[in-house]
Amino acid sequence: MAWWSGPIFPRYRFIKQKLLHSDGAGMMGAGLIREEIRGIRPCKHGGGVEGVRLDFSISLNPLGPPPSIAASLRRFASDPAGLIHYPDSDSSNPCNVIAQSRGVLKEEVLVGNGASELLFMIPLISIEKGDVALIPSPSYGEYGRTVIMMGGQVCYHQLSRANNFRMDIESFKREIEVINPKIVFLCNPNNPTGEYLGREDVLEIVESCKQTGSFLVIDEAYADLSLKRWYSDDLIRYGNVIIVRSLTKSFACAGIRIGYLIADKGVISALKSVKIPWNVNALAQKLVVSLIDGIEYLNRSVRLIEREKAYLFGELKRLSLTPFESDANYILVDLHGRSAASINEKLLEEGIYIRDCASFGLPEFARIGIRRHEDNVELVNALKKILEVF
Incomplete structure (x- = not known):
């Protein structure tokens, strides 16, 4: 007789039966998976297809990757300490370098395991059950997933084919005012349409979000590779603006996940409270230092x-x-x-x-x-x- 099935362990026998005989529904039938999670499916992304040249x-x-990446890889491989020791959990050196490069404070910078990790974290500090996030559509598919996980709702602002999927700023502002979202996500340049809103248009959206008390998350993953790129970092002075960037795309190093965001110090502090420890590996931290000024x-x-x-x-x-x-x-x-x-x-x-x-x-x-x-x-x-x- 197994140790857990005897008369002195009736509770363990009950647990075994519940897990193995739950009307075919398994653990989900036992109510162990949160309701918000059950309907979520992974988003489809580019890449990862076998046989593609x-x-x-x-x-x-x-x-492709700049020469500085190869040099950093060689230096990293020659020093076993980078493999033996845990990386700096706060990515202090990369944060300092990014802050100096962007003209912000180091306390206004957070480095992540790619921009997607940082985007995933933002609803964790802001969305409560019933809160709404507003997202243009079509746009990057990951924005809404954490919102739904946290019990929030997603409202999509549909971009019209008749208008070549261009953003109607006035219509978008009206929707912000009517819906009163907790978060507005703005991909700039937008994926997949390629439209890059200029400073004046973005400022109008910032003001609308300020009036409704909404976070405005500006995803600038592709901005470095646009001829129209403009300096947006000062927008964090509004207090409700979070700007997310991807070094992965800018420097063609998708295999080594690197992203960062800049925001008000209070927002950064809250994000650090939900960040997993050691989220950015030691090699990625080294690469941030070598890449950030590759203008x-x-x-x-x-x-x-x-x-x-x-x-x-x-x-x-x-x-x-x-x-x-x-x-x-x-x-x-x-x-x-x-x-x-x-x-x-x-x-x-x-x-x-x-x-x-x-x-x-x-x-x-x-x-x-x-x-x-x-x-x-x-x-x-x-x-x-x-x-x-x-």
Whole structure:
């Protein structure tokens, strides 16, 4: 007889029976999973497809990682202390370097394991059951997940195809005033549409959020790679603005997750209270220091992106597709009744992959990341062959 099934352990026998014989519902039937979690499904993202040579579904810097990354990797590998010891849980040195570079206080900076981790944390400190988050749509799919986990609700501000998915600022401001959301998420440049709102437009949204007492979370993951990038860091002086950035995309190091946010000191303090310890590994912390001032590298990258974006835009139009004007390092494309999934099936035969926008609610649209010229030419030639028979 097992030790837990005897007469002196009736409670343990009951637990075993409850877990193993719960009308086929398993642990969920036992009520161990929170109701808010049960309906949540992982978001679909670009990348990670087997057999892909040229991945246009991810939108990283087409120049690839800068030389400073290789040098940092060599230095890190030559010093075993970086592997033996725990990393600094507060990422103090990266925070200092970012603060000096951005002209803010170190207490106004938080470094994370990619921008997505930081975006995940924000609703943890703000959303209570029944609170509402307002999100433009289509946009990055991860914003609403933590809101729902915390018992909040998500309201989507629909961007119109008739208006080329451009943001109507007045309409968005009215919705903020009517809904009175706890958080407003703004992806700038927006993913997947590529629209990058200028300072005056963003300031209008900031003022609306200030009036309703809402957080405004500005996700600038792609801003470094835009020709129109502008300095937004001073917006945190409003107190309710949180700005999130991704070094992963700017410097093409997706395998090493690095992101940071800047915000009011009180917001940073609250975020630190929910942050898991040692969330940024020692190597990533070293890379922050070597990357943060790579402005010349970013300028060269933007010049390449603008040149290749113009080439792709023209070629896609010649294929009778409809590309949308973009301020980012990717282009949203209307495939005119063809599903992106079916086109990807054919492209995969050539080892090429584009971003199917079905997860954005746009199954007949694709997002194409800008790559080097020879890669872009290969994509165009592959699309020509496919569209001849589609």
